[in-house]
Amino acid sequence: MRKSLHQRDGAAMQVGVTQFDDLNPHSLADLGWSAFFGDQLAPEDTALARMRIASVHRSRLTAQSESGPVQLSLAPHSKTTDFAVGDWVLVDPETLTEHSRLSRKSLLERHTEGARVPQLIAANVDTLFIVTSCNDDFNPARLERYLALANEAGTTPVIVLTKSDQTDDPTPFQQQAEALQRDLVAVTLNAKAPDAIAHLARWCGPGQTVALVGSSGVGKSTLLNTLSGKTDAEAQPTGAIREDDAKGRHTTTSRSLHAIAGGGWVIDTPGMRSLHVSDAAAGLDMLFAEITELAPNCRFRDCTHEHEPGCAVRAAVEAGTLDPARLERWRKLQDENRLNTPVLTGPRGNRTTVPRKRR
Ligand SMILES: Nc1nc2c(ncn2[C@@H]2O[C@H](COP(=O)(O)OP(=O)(O)OP(=O)(O)O)[C@@H](O)[C@H]2O)c(=O)[nH]1
Ligand SMILES: [Mg+2]
Numbered sequence: 001m002r003k004s005l006h007q008r009d010g011a012a013m014q015v016g017v018t019q020f021d022d023l024n025p026h027s028l029a030d031l032g033w034s035a036f037f038g039d040q041l042a043p044e045d046t047a048l049a050r051m052r053i054a055s056v057h058r059s060r061l062t063a064q065s066e067s068g069p070v071q072l073s074l075a076p077h078s079k080t081t082d083f084a085v086g087d088w089v090l091v092d093p094e095t096l097t098e099h100s101r102l103s104r105k106s107l108l109e110r111h112t113e114g115a116r117v118p119q120l121i122a123a124n125v126d127t128l129f130i131v132t133s134c135n136d137d138f139n140p141a142r143l144e145r146y147l148a149l150a151n152e153a154g155t156t157p158v159i160v161l162t163k164s165d166q167t168d169d170p171t172p173f174q175q176q177a178e179a180l181q182r183d184l185v186a187v188t189l190n191a192k193a194p195d196a197i198a199h200l201a202r203w204c205g206p207g208q209t210v211a212l213v214g215s216s217g218v219g220k221s222t223l224l225n226t227l228s229g230k231t232d233a234e235a236q237p238t239g240a241i242r243e244d245d246a247k248g249r250h251t252t253t254s255r256s257l258h259a260i261a262g263g264g265w266v267i268d269t270p271g272m273r274s275l276h277v278s279d280a281a282a283g284l285d286m287l288f289a290e291i292t293e294l295a296p297n298c299r300f301r302d303c304t305h306e307h308e309p310g311c312a313v314r315a316a317v318e319a320g321t322l323d324p325a326r327l328e329r330w331r332k333l334q335d336e337n338r339l340n341t342p343v344l345t346g347p348r349g350n351r352t353t354v355p356r357k358r359r
């Protein structure tokens, strides 16, 4: 007999109950299953159930299955820290024991100072909603760190600017955000208003997964509650911010996967105090494409764009086509990345840039 997190009676399963609800059945495709995962299955795996990790706790995992949420038992060799919210796992349908984890299409990892291993934020995310507000939280240098993270993970970043209702004109925030990376889209909205769903609809839909990241207090859980249409009893808790500096109080403490009302899945995460770049050379090259593309025109192949003659990047700054503040931030993140990236090859240990990872 399947253990279910929530007892469902027959009446709740009747037609008319919205299909996209954490408690109701979902097809594998609705849950985000695709050929990428199907191709990993061996013939003997057909007896196993395919489920998606919905929350990771110290000693237990919950998952979304085709028949609703379930609590999983860990295989003897597994640790909960091996799993990220959004992971696909194969599960013994009788015992509900996790059997194996499938390779990830994308993985968001957080590097923190001093930590040996990165923290897993979320897996198999299609779009990363980088959330900030139209207030003092807005900080281009911090947004660039999140953009490097999204690029490196193989997810599409979107900047979501909340609290548009608390500013006279949100447009300057949107323009500044969109200037941070080529083809980047920034959306301004009131996370409490039902029309927030319409602003984000193009990234949400059956089978799509989005994750919310950003500082504490920017409205990630508020937006999740709007997107998922949860009742007050089911809603993610939200918390007030400090008046003086707009900072939140770290209301959300764990990561979790929730159904979006119109289809798709959204992952809430706790607010981050800091985000270090590490192992993100390709992500930085994409973020700073205008600098990456100028570099081959410098006289020296290993030009640092600092003091060398014939530097095309500094020439662009002098010509007014490259923002000097942007070059300064590029330098800071490059240095930090070099310092934090594990020594793997070469005498100086600087790992060469690898293409965007798909894990
Ligand atoms: N007026 C207005 N208030 C908002 C908006 N978005 C969020 N808030 C408020 O901002 C506060 C913080 O919102 P949360 O959703 O708890 O923020 P969070 O990003 O989840 O914060 P952590 O869980 O601490 O990381 C709450 O008081 C929300 O009601 C918005 O768009 N407009
Ligand atoms: Mg929250």
Ligand SMILES: [Zn+2]
Residues within 6 Å of the ligand: 295, 298, 299, 303, 304, 305, 306, 308, 310, 311, 312, 313, 314
């Ligand atoms: Zn140069």
